[in-house]
Amino acid sequence: MKGPLARLLLQIGKVKQDEDAGRTHANQLNIDQMDVEGLSTKLNELLVDKRYLVVIDDVWSLQAWEAIHIRLPENNCGSRIIVTTRIETVAKASSVSEDLVHRMKPLEQNASENLFVKIVFGSVGACLDGLKDTMSKILNKCGGLPLAIVKIASILASYNSVESVETWIRVSNSIGSQMENHPTLEGMRQVITLSYGYLPHHLKACMLYLSIFPEDYVIAKDRLLYRWIAEGLVAEKRGLTLFDVAEEYFDELISRNMIQLDKLPRRSWTYYGYRRTEEVCRVHDIMLEVMVSKSQEANFVCLVGRQYGGGGLARGLVRRLSVHGNVEDEEERSSSGRPPNNNNNKKAVEQRRRVRRGGIEAMNLQHVRSLGTFEVEKGLGKLLDRLGEFRLLRLLDLEGCKSLRNKHMRDVCRLYLVRFLSLRGTLINVIPSEIGDLECLESLDVQETRIHSMPPTVTKLSKLERLRVDRLYLPLWLGNMKALRKVDFALSKPATTFRLPERSVSCNGCSFYVLNWRTAGGIPTKRSFCMSLPPP
Template identity: 30%
Template sequence: AWVTVSQSCEIEDLLRDLAQKLFSEIRRKVPEGLESMHSDKLKMIIKELLERRRYLVVFDDMWHMHEWEAVKYALPKNNCGSRIMITTRKSDLAFISSSIESKGKVYNLQPLKEDEARELFCRKTFQAISGVLATKDKHRIDEWSMICRCLGSEIQVNSKLDNLKTVLCLSFNDLPYYLKYCFLYLSMFPEDYQIQRMRLIRLWIAEGFIEAKDGKTVEDVAEDYLKELLNRNLLQVAERTSDGRVKTLRIHDLLREIIILKSKDQNFATIVKEQNVVSPEKLRRLALHGTLPNPNGQQQRSVSQLRSLLMFGVSEILSLGKLFPGGFKLLGVLDYQDSPLKKFPVAVNDLYHLTYLSLKNTQI
């Protein structure tokens, strides 16, 4: 039997679905009153049905450990060569459920070989994206360039890709509240950027995303948050140190597009790639990618609420006073890392709320 586990699954619904599929597989009539049976009765029926049979049950996309705890007692160990398979996005759930049960094994899905990946893309994935491409004029190079640059906006508005968006959003929506801000923060980093682990942890702490816990430093708690995002496969390890510790991380392009949309919807952060970009009325966090905003433009009136400023690939540096003439007295995070800064920014002396300043790899 193949049972798909929904994100907001009720245990009795899960057991009822399993029972119905088992009766269907063995071509027996479903007992009367199954729809109103409580969980203990459902477990008993399933166990009696499978007691002397060799069975394979697949629980697809399981989200929570309590779901497995509830259904495992309905599945008898009958020494008939039966097997139970669980698919999950969460590494910790896979390891815990397999270690609790005897002879359990965890299989980590490995990337396809290049030729196999290309075949799958052409055969399956292109069917979805072709719906987007089919609407474009083949003679308009600018439209195809836009697709190349802005797949994220196409995901937002094109119904052909709604399923893809929904699947990715499920993983975000399942995050506990304390991880959502940490994950949204990744939207500020450029595409394909390798994020240094300690830089990310220090930024999270400076932003106030990390809650202190008894017996742990905030750094330890931040490490736990990072491990949880890795366990949920929302982050990927890009590079490790010689002793196996995580050194740098990256986020998949499609997931990044999703959190950029989420970040924009919640006015969590603003990314500037062009000088005259139109920004929200109140900027809270600002990431500059490769360019500086026009100091005479709209930013003048919108940075009074600015809390964080990060710069990536900026080739020239203006003083903060010239960059934001309207003032930025609430700034708490200022990250100049890897920028061509030659003099210490004197405006920092007036930033009384500043808790994080990075001048790493500058020319100071």
């Protein structure tokens, strides 16, 4: 607190210059020798009858704001205090009305391009045709952040000819390492690192966890929160469920502008014309680069996929394994658009294949506790054949993985410690009865699969809180699942299958709406079905 008060007094002292003595009041005040109370008293003396404007930049906490605010006199002279902050709660607390809070928005695409072109090309005023595609990719990574645009454009200002396209591509593909090694981008990394450094310890782990997801990936809030819980990143609080606490963590990261909130139509609720939206979030590309770097330093996650040349980024034991994209697809994309006899291209493809063979397939998987795949449709057959080695696995997220087959479900049902299991978007069409042996399971997602019914043994999952299904028939005695709090769209025939006789009921905190499909008119129409649903 002494630093901000001393700087404020110094600036006031420069304004109040003593012309006769040729010295400033700042020199007469002996600021360096004052403690906080002395600085506060002198500040009040100088401003008590003055109209003043004070700008306080980058306030990080409510405590810091209160400590500064109480030391500035309220003298009814029309004075104003302007505060900049990255934390929404601080912004609201420092304003007499929420209407006076100005929320900065990212630059629009045109404004981003104009700023970039002005720095790189100067008076030329336009990007050269051979560089436009790469410029668009760079601006997408910058996400409308002026600081990022200015810093990266400053690097490329010396490479503003068409012949420099390879340099532009290299910078675009290596922004993360550029922030670590290039002096121009070091300041931007420090700003992001400062934001991360001010997070409470429990939020730092949750923020690092986002490095698991690929660049530009849309993350469903529900999925993220249950992953946090399964990974043990959410602490218990008296009177709250773990999901409630996880929501608090999520809201705090949103408030601090560490992640960006959005809403999208919910894919699984388009059946019979009934649509809902779900909350999703994204991580800014520049922020993600820093989080990936920090997670690697801490050996928090091993990342494998096309972004990393097909190999893995890991040090020591692999505890969290995240697979991004298809290595084979990347090789095909790299090969396309180039002469078929390009020896350098052939060497690059072969090198990626060697890295892959020595990467994920050579890993010791016995200590892996979390396995997730993202935007992977093929090429994981050999990894999935080794599921039996994942004895300590607590989280298995195979959403969209087309390599998963029914034969792999035998090993999946032997992962007795697993707490989060997502088979969404896979090609499996059967859930073995052994699913009931996963007594630690808390979240199960089988939406967008070929599964039409769940085995009766699913009711043995006494810890299951979240069951995501669509258009499939649920087994008898669902009410026995004491922890269940959320079930997505499902069917029952007849309605008494649930052993819940009322039309709209609640069981153990989980709401059910029971429809009788055996009506005189047969299967209901889309309109009658939607009209019969209760309001949300």
